Amino acid sequence: MNRKQQFFLLILTVMIPFSLFSQTVNSTSWAEKQLQKMSLEEKIAQLMVIRIHSNQDENYNLKKIEEIKQYQPGGVCFFQGGPAREIALTNRIQAVSKVPLLISMDAEWGPSMRLDSMPVFPRNMTLGALAPQYDNLIYQMGKQIGLELRTLGIHVNYAPVVDVNNNSKNPVINSRSFGEQKNRVVVKGLAYMQGLRDGGAVPCAKHFPGHGDTDVDSHLGLPTILKSRKELDETELYPFREMINQNVEMIMVSHLNIPALDDSENSIASLSYPIVTDLLKKEMHFKGIVISDGMEMDGIRKYHKEGAEAEILCLKAGVDQLCLPADLSIVIPEIAKAVREGIISEKEINEKCLKILQLKERLGLTHYTPLSTQVEHLVNNKEADDLIKEIETKALTLLTNQGIIPLIDKTETALLIVGDTQTIPYSKKVAEEQNLPYIELNREFKPKEADQVLQFLSNYQEVIVLYSNTNQSPARQYGITEQAVQLFEKLSKSKKVVLALFGNPYGLEQFKKVDHFEAVIIGYQRTENSIRGAVQGILGELPFEGLLPVSTLHFKSGENFYSQTASKENLSRISSVNAALIDSIVIDGIQRNIYPGCQVMVVKSGETVFKKNYGTLDGDPAHPVEENTLYDIASITKIASTTLAVMKLYEEGKIKLRHHVEEYLPFYEDTPVGKIRIDELLTHTSGLPAYIPFHQLLKSDSMRYLYLNDISNERFNVPVANNLFVSSEFQQLIRNEIKNCKLNKQRYVYSDLGFILLCDIIEKISGVSLDGYVKKHFYIPLGMHNTCYNPLLQGVYEQRIAPTENDTLFRMQLVRGYVHDQNCALMGGVCGHAGIFSTTEDLAILFQMLQQGGKYNGKTYFKKSTVEHFTSPYEIHRSSIRGLGFYTPGAVEKSSILPTQAGAQTYGHQGFTGTVIWSDPDAELIYIFLSNRVYPNAEPNLLSQSKIRLILHEKFYDFLTQ
DSSP, X not given: OOHHHHHHHHTTTTTOOOOTTSSOOOTTSHHHHHHHHOOHHHHHXXXXXXXXXXXXXXXXXXXXXXXXXXXXXXXXXXXXXXHHHHXXXXXXXXXXXXXXXXXXXXXXXXXXXXXTTSOOOOOHHHHHTSOGGGTHHHHHHHHHHHHHHHHTTOOEEOOOBOOOOOOTTOSSSGGGSOOSOXXXXXXXXXXXXXXXXXXXXXXXXXXXXXXXXXSSOTTTSOOBOOOOHHHHHHTTSHHHHHHHHTTOSEEEEOOOBOTTTOOSTTOOGGGOHIIIIIIIIIISOOOSEEEESOTTSHHHHTTOOSTTHHHHHHHHHTOOBEESOSOHHHHHHHHHHHHHTTSSOHXXXXXXXXXXXHHHHHTTXXXXXXXXXXXXXXXXXXXXXXXXXXXXXHHOEEEEESSOOSOOOOTTEEEEEEEOTTTHHHHHHHHHHTTOOEEEEETTOOHHHHHHHHHHHTTOSEEEEEEOOOOSOGGGGGGOOHHHHHHHHHHHTTSEEEEEEOSOGGGGGGGSOOTTSSEEEEOXXXXXXXHHHHHHHHTTSSOOOOOOSSOBTTBOTTOOHHHHTSOEEOGGGSOXXXXXXXXXXXXXXHHTTSOSEEXXXXXXXXXXXEEEEEEBSSSOTTSBOOTTOBEEOGGGHIIIIIHHHHHHHHHTTSOOTTSBGGGTOGGGTTSTGGGOBHHHHHHTOSOOOSOOOGGGGGOSHHHHHXXXXXXXXSSSOEEEEXXXXXXXXXXXXXXXXXXXXXXXXXXXXXXXHHHHHHHHHHHHHHSSOHHHHHIIIIIHHHTOTTOEESTTTTTOOGGGBOOOOEETTTTOEEOOSSOSOHHHHHTTSOOSSSOEEEOHHHHHHHHHHHHTTTEETTEESSOXXXXXXXXXXXXXXXXXSBOSSSBOGGGSSSOSSSOTTSOTTOEEEEETTTEEEEEETTTTEXXXXXXXXXXXXXXXXXXXXXXXXXXXXXXHHHHHOO
C-alpha cells in the first residue's frame, strides 16, 4: 500500500476524532491510585516540565538527575544535544523518577530542531507552500517525526504551530507558521497532528490565542494584539477551534497581551482566567491539557519577577501544566502555600494532576523500560530523507516567468552562486551535475569581486542566480544585502536573469520590484534538495507546483505563476443590479432544495467577469461553499480528462480515429466490441448500450463475499467508500460484461461504456494510468492544483469536498470524497467516463487553453487544428450532435440545453451530479456551474427540471453580449 493510500485510510475517512482523552478511565485506574497516594507537593510537582540538555558535561547531568530525584517533576523538555546522549540521559532520569516522566520536545521540524545528526524536516512555511493535493506529505512527515520521537523516548511534541502568519515583521512565528490563509493552516495543521498521533507522539497546538500578528518576540517582551473580538474569532481563534473539534490533546497558551479578550492592565494570555478558562475551556469546550509557553520568557518575567508569582497566576487562570518554571525549590513550596491559603483550591490541583497522570497511563508510563541507545536507524533514515526531498521539491514556487522557463537550450547559460560555506557546495555540486559554468560569491562580497562576476558573465546570455545565504530574521533583512540587489539589477539590464531565492519569501520585499527578472523562484529551504530541484525546474526537468504561503510584494498568498496568469478578473463588467439578479436565481434554487450550494464562474474574452460561491456543502451554515471546494464533476470527466488524453495521443500519431478497439486492446479481438472505431466511441455512435449497472453483480451474498469487504487487505485493495473495499479482480468482470454485451444499431446513444474502453486504450498506449497521464501533461503544467481523481488519496481533506448522494443501492452510506458514479468506483475511482473532482477556477483554466487554440501561458498543449477538429460537430452515422468527446449542441437548430444566443461552435458537457461547462469560441464566453444537486438524493432531478443552469447561461449572454 502506498503512502497516499495509507494517508487516506488512516485519516481522511472523516478525520475520526481520536484523542488520548476520549477514552474512559475508571475510578480504579492507575492514575486515580497514584493521585490518592500523592502529597500536595508531589501533585504540584507533576504539573512541572523542566528544561534539560543532553550536550552538557557529566557535572550538569548529575545535577539534573539529583534535581529530578529530589523534586520529582512530572516532565522534562529536552533541548540541545544528540540522539544517543539524549536516550542515555533519559534512561538515567527515568530511573530516579517514582512516577515515569512525561518527556517533551519542541520539535516543530523534527528532533533535528534540538538534536544533532537527525534528519532535518522542512519548516512549516515550506509545508504551507505545498499544493492541496500534497497535504498527505505533511501527514507522512508528522508520522515520521512521531516515530523518531518515540524511539528517543519522547512522548509530547510541542507542535503543530497553528498561528496564522499575517505579519511580515513577526520575529518569532514567521516561517514556523503554515501561512496566512486560515483554512490552509487548519488543513495542514490537522495533517501534521494526525501524523504525530499515528507515529505515537502526542501533539500540542500552539500558540493560543494566536501569535501570528505580532512584531515583538515574546521571548524578549510582551507582544500586544490590537484586534477586535470579531477579528480574533475570524482569524486567530479559528485554527484552534478546528483543532479542538478534532480532539487535540494539548494546547499551549502564549504570553500575549490581547485587550479584546482581557482588558485588565498588562494582562497576559497565559495568566488570564478570561482567556484560559472562560474562552478556551468553557466557550471553546477544550477538555485536554493546557500548557503554558515557557515560563522563563521575558514576555512574562518582565512583569512577574518575584518567586512563583507567575506560576501561581498561571494555575489560577486554568493552565494545567507549567513549561520551564522557575527554580523548583521555590515554585513547589510557594504553590503549596497558595493552596493552603485558599488562593488555589486543592481540587483544582487534583484535576490538573489527574489529567497528567491519565495521559501517562494511556502512553504506557505506568512503568519505564530503558531504551536502546543504538540510533543508527534514526540518523541514516532513507525513508525520511526521501520524504524531505519530495516535500522540498514540490514546495518550489514559480512566481514569474517571462517565457524563459523551461530553459531548454542551456549553451548560453551560467550560474551565479551567492551563499555561504554550507550552501555554496550544494550549488556547485548541482552546477557540475548539469554541466553548467558558474561563479561564486560569498554574502559580504567586495566591489572588486562584483566586477569579476560581471566580467565572467559577459560571455553568457542567461544567468541563473542561486541566492542561498538567507536567514529568517526580518531585522536582518532575511539575509538579502543591498549590494546583492544592486548587482542582480545591474545584471538584468544586459542579461536574462532568473532569480532563485532559497529562504523566506518575505525576503523578496528587499528587491522592491522583480519585474526586471525573467523569472523568480522561491525555494524556502537552504538545502541541496531545493537548489537541485529549482535548477531542474528551470531546465524543464520537473514542474514547479508550490503555492506562495504568504503575501509578499504584489504577490498574494496562494498564488504561483500559473494562477496569476490565469484569466484576469474584471468583475465590473456585470453591473451590481445584474449580479443581484444572478444571486436571486441561484439562491432561489437553494431555497427550493434543488442543490445545497454551488460555484458559478464566467469568463469573457479572457477576463473573469463573474465568480461566486453560494450556499453550503450540505445545508449546514457551518459548512459553506468556498473557492477551494471540490465538486465531483461526473461526466465532465469525459472532456476534462479522457478526451484531452486522446487528443494528445492523436497529435502524437499514437491513436487513429478510424482504428478499431481490438487494434489497441487484444482482449476484444474477434468480438463486435473489438470492431468499434475510436471515433464511434468518442461520438457515442458505437452501438454500445447506454449503461450497465455493474454494482448489481454484487447483489447476491456469494458475490459480495467474493468481491467486497469492509477491511482493506491485499485482495480487497480498491476503496469504493468509507470502510468498503472491492477486489481489483472485479474490474475484469466489468470488462467481460462489456466484451459480451449486445450492440445496438450504429446511431447516437449516449454511453459511458465507450469511455471505459477509451480509458483502457489510453493506459495501454501510454503505459501509465489515466490519472497520472492527465496530471503530468495537463493539470500540473496548467496549474490546475485542485483537479484530480480520488481526492482523498491525493491528500485532500474530506471537509473540502462536497458530498454527493446517500447511496442506498450499493454502498449504503453518504458518499463523500469517493466518486459518485458506482461503475467508476468499482474501477478504482479512475475511469474515462467519471471520477474527476475540480473547481470552477481550474476548469476555467482548461477551457481558456482550449479557447486559445491549445495555448496557455506561453506553452502549447495542442495544435489549433486539433482543438477545432475535436470541438466541432463530427458527422458520423447520420449524427452530428457530438464532437469528438465534446458535446456540441450548438449545431442543433433548437437545443433545449443552450441559450438561443449561443454560437454554433459552442462545446462543453454536463454532469449528472449537477455540473455543466460551455465554451462559445465565437462570443469568447466560458460558463461554468458546479453543484452537488444529488445531495442527499439524486432523484428527482430538480435541477434539470428547473432549467436554472440554462436560465443563468441566458442571463450572462444578455449581460455580456449586448
